[in-house]
Amino acid sequence: MRLTTCLLGLALAGLTAFSAYGQAFPTQNVTILVPFAAGGPTDVIMRILGERLTARWGKSVIIENRPGAGTIVATAALARAAPDGHTLGVVTNSFAINAAINQPLTYNTLTDFAGVSMVVFVPIVLVANPTFAPNTVAELVALAKKTGEPLSFTSPGPRTVGHLAGAWLENLTGIKLIHIAYNGSAPALTDVLAGRVPIKRILGERLTARWGKSVIIENRPGACSTCGAR
Numbered sequence: 001m002r003l004t005t006c007l008l009g010l011a012l013a014g015l016t017a018f019s020a021y022g023q024a025f026p027t028q029n030v031t032i033l034v035p036f037a038a039g040g041p042t043d044v045i046m047r048i049l050g051e052r053l054t055a056r057w058g059k060s061v062i063i064e065n066r067p068g069a070g071t072i073v074a075t076a077a078l079a080r081a082a083p084d085g086h087t088l089g090v091v092t093n094s095f096a097i098n099a100a101i102n103q104p105l106t107y108n109t110l111t112d113f114a115g116v117s118m119v120v121f122v123p124i125v126l127v128a129n130p131t132f133a134p135n136t137v138a139e140l141v142a143l144a145k146k147t148g149e150p151l152s153f154t155s156p157g158p159r160t161v162g163h164l165a166g167a168w169l170e171n172l173t174g175i176k177l178i179h180i181a182y183n184g185s186a187p188a189l190t191d192v193l194a195g196r197v198p199i200k201r202i203l204g205e206r207l208t209a210r211w212g213k214s215v216i217i218e219n220r221p222g223a224c225s226t227c228g229a230r
Contacts, residue, residue: 026086029060033089035074036156037067037184045120046090067183070094070159072105079107088116093161101159124165129195141173150176154188154197157181 032050036042043065050061066074071094078089091113099109107113126137134140144151155162158181170177180197182188191197 026057026059028086029062030057031062031064031087033074033078033087034063034065035067035071035090035092035094036065037182037186038065039186040156040184040189041122042090042092042156043184043186049119065184067157070098070103070157070163070181072098072103076106079112089113090119094157094159097159097161097164103159124161127189127192129192129197131195137169141175144173144175144177148176150178152178152180152197154180154182154192156185156188157183 030053032046034043034046043063047063050063054061066077068074071092074089075091075095075098078087081087095109098105128134128140134143140151153166155166157163158179160181162185163179163181166177166179169175180188180191182191188197
């Protein structure tokens with residue numbers, strides 16, 4: 001099983017058909033709601049897109065970070081926005097996950113939004129602090145089984161793909177992991193680098209999609225990180 005994460009697209013809280021009224025779009029600045037903290041992959045991707053849309057539209061595209069509750073905070077804000085197309089939102093796999101697990105929601109996942117476009121599709125990657133002894137997933141599993149103690153891992157938030165990937169690894173191998181949820185990849189990775197949490201699942205490059213094999217980043221103390229397809 002290969003778990004991946006992607007931006008399912010920009011969602012509009014009911015897009016008004018401007019062309020039907022002979023109006024150009026946009027008629028004002030556009031806000032894009034990002035459901036994670038600044039500095040993470042989703043945020044960076046949307047800022048790059050925002051710059052290009054600003055140049056094309058001649059209107060400012062504002063990136064607004066609304067992290068929290070496994071992307072629910074940003075999605076709920078999008079649902080409350082005026083249905084004029086000037087507030088867009090980024091949704092990831094969590095958009096469907098939150099609805100599937102019967103999470104209490106203040107919006108209707110099926111009827112309150114209109115998809116606009118797929119933005120990006122990327123795999124997830126497992127990384128660790130360089131001082132963490134295991135250099136491969138097999139070594140990580142062996143260590144967890146040998147000590148019998150649970151290992152802590154981070155993710156961009158509850159019910160994100162990174163969270164589910166950790167649960168999947170637990171179920172697949174029988175080891176014990178403690179999930180520590182953050183409001184985005186950037187703060188989670190900061191704590192991994194600082195040694196406060198040993199391992200993290202983050203978005204990786206497109207090598208997995210290209211090769212058809214999972215790409216695992218192996219952090220080796222005293223050397224550059226290497227990656228290998230498995």
